[in-house]
Amino acid sequence: MKDKYIVSSAPHVHDKTNVSMVMWNVVLALTPALAFAVYFWGIRSLTLTLLGAVSAVVTEALIQKMRKVPVTVNDGSAFLTGMLLSYNINPGAPWWMPIMGSVFAIAVGKQVFGGLGNNPVNPALLGRAFLLASWPSLMTSGWLKPKTGNLSGLNDLDAIASNLQSLSPKAYDLVTGATPLKVVQTLRDSSFVASINADAGEGIDLANRIFTNITEMASLKNLFWGNVGGCIGEVSAFALLLGAAYLLYKNIIEWRIPLFYIGTVFVLTFLFGPIQGSGYSMMLPFFHIFSGGLMLGAFFMATDYTTSPLTKNGRIIYAIGCGVLTVVIRLVGGYPEGVSYSILFMNVMTPLIDKFSAPKAFGRMK
Amino acid sequence: MQLRTFPGGVHPHDEKHFSASAPITIAPLPAKVTIHLSQHIGAPSTPVVKVGDEVSKGQLIAEASGFVSLNQHASISGKVTAIDRFPHPCGTSSLAIQITGDGKDEWVDLVDEESFMELPVNEMKERIAAAGICGMGGAGFPTHVKLSPPADKPIDTVILNGVECEPFLTSDYRLMMEHAEDIIKGLKLIMKIVNAKKGVIGIEANKPDAIRLMEKLLKSESNLEVVGLKLRYPQGAEKQLIYAATKRKVPAGGLPMAVGVVVQNVGTAFAVYEAIRYKKPLIERIISITGEGIKKAQNLKARIGTSFAELVELCGGTSMTVGKIISGGPMMGFALPGLEAGMGKGSSGLVLLGEKAARSMEEHNCLRCARCVDVCPMNLLPSTIAAAVKYKNLDMAVKAGLNDCMKCGSCAYVCPAQIRLVQWIDTGKIRYAEAQKEGK
Numbered sequence: 125m126k127d128k129y130i131v132s133s134a135p136h137v138h139d140k141t142n143v144s145m146v147m148w149n150v151v152l153a154l155t156p157a158l159a160f161a162v163y164f165w166g167i168r169s170l171t172l173t174l175l176g177a178v179s180a181v182v183t184e185a186l187i188q189k190m191r192k193v194p195v196t197v198n199d200g201s202a203f204l205t206g207m208l209l210s211y212n213i214n215p216g217a218p219w220w221m222p223i224m225g226s227v228f229a230i231a232v233g234k235q236v237f238g239g240l241g242n243n244p245v246n247p248a249l250l251g252r253a254f255l256l257a258s259w260p261s262l263m264t265s266g267w268l269k270p271k272t273g274n275l276s277g278l279n280d281l282d283a284i285a286s287n288l289q290s291l292s293p294k295a296y297d298l299v300t301g302a303t304p305l306k307v308v309q310t311l312r313d314s315s316f317v318a319s320i321n322a323d324a325g326e327g328i329d330l331a332n333r334i335f336t337n338i339t340e341m342a343s344l345k346n347l348f349w350g351n352v353g354g355c356i357g358e359v360s361a362f363a364l365l366l367g368a369a370y371l372l373y374k375n376i377i378e379w380r381i382p383l384f385y386i387g388t389v390f391v392l393t394f395l396f397g398p399i400q401g402s403g404y405s406m407m408l409p410f411f412h413i414f415s416g417g418l419m420l421g422a423f424f425m426a427t428d429y430t431t432s433p434l435t436k437n438g439r440i441i442y443a444i445g446c447g448v449l450t451v452v453i454r455l456v457g458g459y460p461e462g463v464s465y466s467i468l469f470m471n472v473m474t475p476l477i478d479k480f481s482a483p484k485a486f487g488r489m490k
Numbered sequence: 491m492q493l494r495t496f497p498g499g500v501h502p503h504d505e506k507h508f509s510a511s512a513p514i515t516i517a518p519l520p521a522k523v524t525i526h527l528s529q530h531i532g533a534p535s536t537p538v539v540k541v542g543d544e545v546s547k548g549q550l551i552a553e554a555s556g557f558v559s560l561n562q563h564a565s566i567s568g569k570v571t572a573i574d575r576f577p578h579p580c581g582t583s584s585l586a587i588q589i590t591g592d593g594k595d596e597w598v599d600l601v602d603e604e605s606f607m608e609l610p611v612n613e614m615k616e617r618i619a620a621a622g623i624c625g626m627g628g629a630g631f632p633t634h635v636k637l638s639p640p641a642d643k644p645i646d647t648v649i650l651n652g653v654e655c656e657p658f659l660t661s662d663y664r665l666m667m668e669h670a671e672d673i674i675k676g677l678k679l680i681m682k683i684v685n686a687k688k689g690v691i692g693i694e695a696n697k698p699d700a701i702r703l704m705e706k707l708l709k710s711e712s713n714l715e716v717v718g719l720k721l722r723y724p725q726g727a728e729k730q731l732i733y734a735a736t737k738r739k740v741p742a743g744g745l746p747m748a749v750g751v752v753v754q755n756v757g758t759a760f761a762v763y764e765a766i767r768y769k770k771p772l773i774e775r776i777i778s779i780t781g782e783g784i785k786k787a788q789n790l791k792a793r794i795g796t797s798f799a800e801l802v803e804l805c806g807g808t809s810m811t812v813g814k815i816i817s818g819g820p821m822m823g824f825a826l827p828g829l830e831a832g833m834g835k836g837s838s839g840l841v842l843l844g845e846k847a848a849r850s851m852e853e854h855n856c857l858r859c860a861r862c863v864d865v866c867p868m869n870l871l872p873s874t875i876a877a878a879v880k881y882k883n884l885d886m887a888v889k890a891g892l893n894d895c896m897k898c899g900s901c902a903y904v905c906p907a908q909i910r911l912v913q914w915i916d917t918g919k920i921r922y923a924e925a926q927k928e929g930k
């Protein structure tokens with residue numbers, strides 16, 4: 125025996141988790157979505173993702189050197205931020221976009237506040253907001269067509285009208301040139317609806333046909349598997365759910381935020397979707413939860429540790445808030461998609477939510 | 491059997507395999523013992539012997555200095571050789587009586603009361619107090635105090651704690667396997683003393699043979715029952731066990747009697763039985779000497795005051811370079827600076843960890859991941875308390891639950907940033923106590 129032993133406060137055992145294990149596991153959980161993106165849109169998705177991730181790591185290392193603090197890029201958190209930022213970019217975007225976004229996300233979104241654990245909002249989403257404000261057209265147009273389908277996920281144009289292209293070029297352009305959420309948003313524009321219905325002539329409610337088609341099973345399947353247009357990480361609800369299941373199983377994310385976020389979107393689009401849409405379909409809530417960035421946002425962005433509430437009830441309030449804002453933006457706002465702004469807004473509310481949702485200790489009555 | 495449990499908590503590896511199958515072995519007589527005057531919650535005992543006195547085994551050497559205090563007895567026969575500060579099993583040092591043995595091991599007079607069940611309740615309580623029994627699960631609250639609830643707090647249920655949720659420890663398990671009938675007699679005595687109608691023994695699912703044995707023995711007893719519990723730490727904590735077994739919530743700051751319950755460790759029940767039937771004072775207990783650092787892990791029946799070094803030698807010494815010595819279990823036990831201390835009445839185990847297992851990781855920034863919040867069995871905000879203590883905001887710490895925390899360590903166990911949450915909370919509790927004192 126020797127004469128010096130470690131004396132420290134209990135507990136003297138620890139489970140296997142640490143920061144880098146958590147971060148790299150999230151990166152792992154995000155890779156199925158990347159594989160699907162590469163399958164549908166080509167290797168470009170991978171290149172852009174790596175550019176974003178690597179530039180985030182380099183930015184973090186440089187700034188930590190400047191701040192004269194330990195360089196902690198091995199923990200995977202910068203890589204993850206860069207990856208998530210790239211996942212919010214159109215696979216057809218120029219190569220410098222993920223770099224610009226990642227540098228901004230890490231520098232302004234994270235390091236100025238003191239690094240991991242101190243940022244008030246999700247850095248990746250802040251990076252995306254920066255890109256969207258700076259290069260709006262690059263961020264919202266020029267989508268890549270999936271290898272085996274078209275942008276809006278419709279797989280049978282003839283079902284709408286056999287000669288749609290000549291019948292109404294505007295309608296044709298819409299269903300072949302816009303993402304599913306953009307199609308639904310455009311169909312809320314009454315003057316657009318009037319004009320395509322006028323093109324089609326007497327007795328054909330073209331808008332309603334498009335709407336019905338985009339919410340029917342075959343189109344939803346395209347959404348689920350990722351055979352539509354969209355950002356790199358939004359591609360496939362299936363691939364994201366696969367990763368999410370892994371994170372739930374590993375106890376890395378908790379069920380409250382994704383469940384209440386997605387649940388709120390489902391219920392609200394069930395109740396209010398029909399009023400704003402051009403017609404009604406029982407499948408509309410499914411269309412809304414599988415389209416756009418909701419799966420990515422609910423499982424991988426809103427659950428960001430640092431920027432979501434600590435308290436269990438707080439997480440529910442936060443998630444419902446995200447859901448309400450997402451639906452408001454999608455149904456009445458100026459953007460087709462509202463996930464990222466909703467989460468950013470609720471991130472800012474987090475300290476307030478924590479303050480007013482402090483739990484009651486076991487056995488306390490008050 | 492329907493397994494019950496409580497909300498929150500963690501699942502550490504139970505590590506019972508080191509010593510679970512080792513039967514209770516009687517440790518040889520130690521040459522020296524150090525009996526601490528403070529082995530319990532309450533006022534330290536007052537010595538009634540002086541250096542040079544000859545004492546017999548079981549002789550009173552220090553008496554309770556108030557109601558919430560404890561008698562201490564010589565655990566070997568011999569001569570008092572010092573009354574001085576000695577290393578304490580909690581890692582500190584405090585006043586103790588050292589006895590150097592004469593090897594005779596002569597008992598003071600014991601009795602064997604056949605009809606011990608029929609004794610008047612007051613006599614029973616007196617015998618418990620005389621025997622110097624305190625809670626043997628670790629906290630060390632004097633048992634005669636716990637068994638004297640005020641008249642306006644009727645007790646209907648006695649729960650025996652056979653949970654042993656701390657990893658590594660197997661002393662309660664072995665006691666249940668080898669002395670089940672005596673434990674049940676202890677339970678019946680305790681029920682009689684507090685006039686409770688129902689008795690429950692709570693045992694976790696990782697001890698299925700103990701559950702089966704107790705069930706078999708209690709089959710014909712309609713008012714006694716075994717409750718099987720899901721494996722989850724800290725199920726052995728009083729409030730959590732009461733909730734798991736009865737669904738009753740002890741109010742914050744309150745005692746179990748507020749919900750009509752008294753909880754006693756199975757080891758305490760055994761000691762109560764021996765004290766009432768034989769008038770035997772508490773001078774020995776079962777202690778698990780275990781961990782990867784022990785050559786041959788064992789459950790020893792050893793005299794109170796035997797030095798840990800001697801107990802380790804009895805187990806063949808160490809098997810590797812030891813990094814940490816833990817008195818108690820690894821979740822709530824104390825890391826000791828060495829093996830000099832003598833075991834106390836609450837010493838349920840000694841765990842030796844190798845250097846790799848003992849190494850602690852660097853503390854990182856809090857990620858706000860809320861894992862600590864999710865596992866806290868008291869429903870507190872551990873990371874908020876720790877941060878508040880760090881930035882000297884005691885009000886905020888109290889609001890986040892500083893005073894409700896029982897320091898079970900579940901939060902620190904799961905923290906991915908390796909923040910020493912219990913240490914911060916402990917610091918906060920000390921600062922809070924100081925602030926209260928200054929305020930008065």
